[in-house]
Amino acid sequence: MNRFTDIKGKKILYVATKNSDYLRLTQEIRLLREQGNEVDVIASPSKSYPKRLLHVWRRLLTVSMKKYDMSFVSFAPQLVLPLFGHKLRKKPLAIDFFISMYDTLCFDRKKFRPNSLPGKLLKRIDRKTLAKSDLAVCDTRAHRDYFCKEFGFPQEKTDVLYLEADSSIYYPREMPPHEDFTVLYFGSILPLQGVDVILRAIGILRDEKGLRFVIVGPLGENVSRTGENITEYIEWLPQAKLAEKIAGADLCLAGHFNGSIAKAKRTIPGKAYIYRAMGKPMILGDGPANHELYTEGGGIYFCPMSDPEALAALILRIKNGENVQ
Secondary structure (H helix, E strand, O other), X not given: OOOHHHOOOOEEEEEEEEEOOOXXXXXXXXXXXXXXXXXXXXXXXXXXXXXXXXXXHHHHHHOOHHHOOEEEEOOOHHHOHHHHXXXXXXXXXXXXXXXXXXXXXXXXXXXXXXXXXXXXHHHHHHHHXXXXXXXXXXXXXHHHHXXXXXXXXXXXXXXXXXXXXXXXXOOOOOOOOOXXXXXXXXXXXXXXXXXXXXXXXXHHOOOOOOEEXXXXXXXXXXXXXXXXXXXXXXXXXXXXXXXXXXXXXOEEEEEOOOXXXXXXXXXXXXXXXXXXXXXXXXXXXXXXXXXXXXXXXXXXXXXXXXXXXXXXXXXXHHHOOOOXX
8 A cells, every 4th residue: 555546445444533524535535435445434524623523532432443444544643543543553544644733833833842842742743643654645745755854754655645626616617797807815814825925915016007806814903904995805705605706806816925934835725726626827836836736837827935026016917918927
């Protein structure tokens, strides 16, 4: 079992602490079943993470591995294997190492210093989680290389499975009629996304005629909003409504644009898959992970990270129909 695609004809216990309709989970379950596997799922639709976690733990207390050929622990195996690794490892074990707790909490969100006691504990948990697996699935080659180097995990026991958009929601459609050149961004406003770079670019372009920005996401009171005269801010939209907003955009911002957080360079933003599924032109941050799947041209544009001036200039050139390749 050296690759995700090697998992065929198995009876699999699939475990995840993320909500059961999360795109990464539905993607993996569908692909596993398409490969001829029988998949039993332990997950919860609850919006509460503690409730989902308790649901998974309770189910794992009573499940028997005798009827399964292997287990696959998806989102956050770090919260499952310390308690149930002894049971799940009775058969071959695959994990989706989608995030590193150490990297996320120490470098991305900066909750702990890497050399602090919590930081060292998080790194140990990540290392132990990987060590228990027979196969670790990652979302990009850049992430895989980092995890193998940082946690001493052999690369031959890893595989890369890129995300995909939900094609039942996000698909090409006719653009509604509108006057201004519309630029859209949506996101959860995490630091690595570099929303501050976008807002500063909007500020630079505040006097540009015929240009309109749409920002979908919980900016909150602590984020400085600029260019209010040309920008529409929306706190949240359900996916179907979000797809309609994207359909009405002339250009979409994918990112990530924060060049000071290493994780931003190792991750392909989920919104990039959505924009491409809908056939929309988009601007990506010029990081290694984005280059794994995307090449400049055909509506794909790259912009230096942490550079609002460059982003503003690129948006303006695209709006004016200039050759930017």
